[in-house]
Amino acid sequence: MNKTFKYNRLSKDDAALLLVDHQAGLISLVQDFSPNEFKNNVLALTACGKYFKLPTILTTSFEDGPNGPLVPEIKAMHPDAPYIARPGNINAWDNEDFVRAIKKTGRKQLIIAGVVTEVCVAFPALSAIEEGYEVFVVTDASGTFNEVTRDAAWFRMQSAGVQMMSWFGVACELHRDWRNDIEGLGALFSSYLPNYRNLMTSYFAINKK
């Protein structure tokens, strides 16, 4: 084991959530997840941002064109979040308003998800690493054309020092301890993990007897 390794846990007091280009048109290109599964994951991560009160920043790429509008549920969950509709920058980090909004949060840990993985996620993730941020990419809330392009993007980001996570991993690492709020975390999971909801339904039914 690497003795110099330091486990940098996500902290809800030091993390910001960046949701990049979850647009109706771009999501239609996602083939590495089933449509229902992917949208569920994206909304689950969006709900994590709300539940953990993370500063959240929304951005879109060329939304007046075929890339389409931001998925409305994301905006609905974060009505007051900075919303940067980029007129052309493919890498969100090339947009000054976007970077300014991140710096304004004062957070050093960035949780990033977006569409498509090798572009809208990887580009700003690599830029953020370069600028000294700790970057956590949410793999299952980021989608792309196929598994080959996805794997290439993951390897590229990982080798640059990005930490790859799932939305469930993000939620649990932010929460740290069930006792911090059992009902709140349970409600979050039951909304986006139907299997967990089933476990809870069965458990509560047995306990009622």
Place this chain on the structure above:
Amino acid sequence: MSHINPNDTTMLLIDHQSGLFQLVKDIPVPDLRRNAIALAKVATLLKMPVITSASVPDGPNGPLIPEIHQAAPHAQYVGRKGEINVWDSPDFVKAVEAIGRKTLILAGTLTSVCMAFPSISAVAAGYKVYAVVDASGNSSVMGTDLTIARIVQAGVIPIDTLAVISELQQTWNRPDAMKFADIYADNAMPHYRLLIESYDKAQAVQKTKS
């Protein structure tokens, strides 16, 4: 085995629309697109009548992919008023009847609906129907599997693009054989182009040796 008789067959290409194509998950969309174009091309080559239709093309389903009519300039487009089953459109049925051919080659997106419904209706109306499964796209593999079972039960003949083209072609001993080869190599089986190229190169090398 009774061959598909190209002189008694009409091709129906239903709802190959840019929006509906976004829903396709049972076949890679580039493959589906190539197969649909291959059908249009073979109909053109054989001077076979083609009728196309689109389901609410002004809405999210989107317009027909332009490649269909480009590959079959003679195709007749019949609009409909909202009917999901194209066979429920009197204009469409009238167009099929006006041609008068009794065999139909049909492909449609989505498979469970736009292909299955009119295929079954046409069998009920007395036509012999070949449903081209890989020139139709569906939202899930499960949906396609059970749809094939359903249409077979109804008497529709399921077939793939390659088999349709080959059965219409019947023999390589015909003057337009190379035009069929192009349809295979450009659309239905791109790997065939690689074989042809390798073969031609090997032949050329042999010739320079001798």
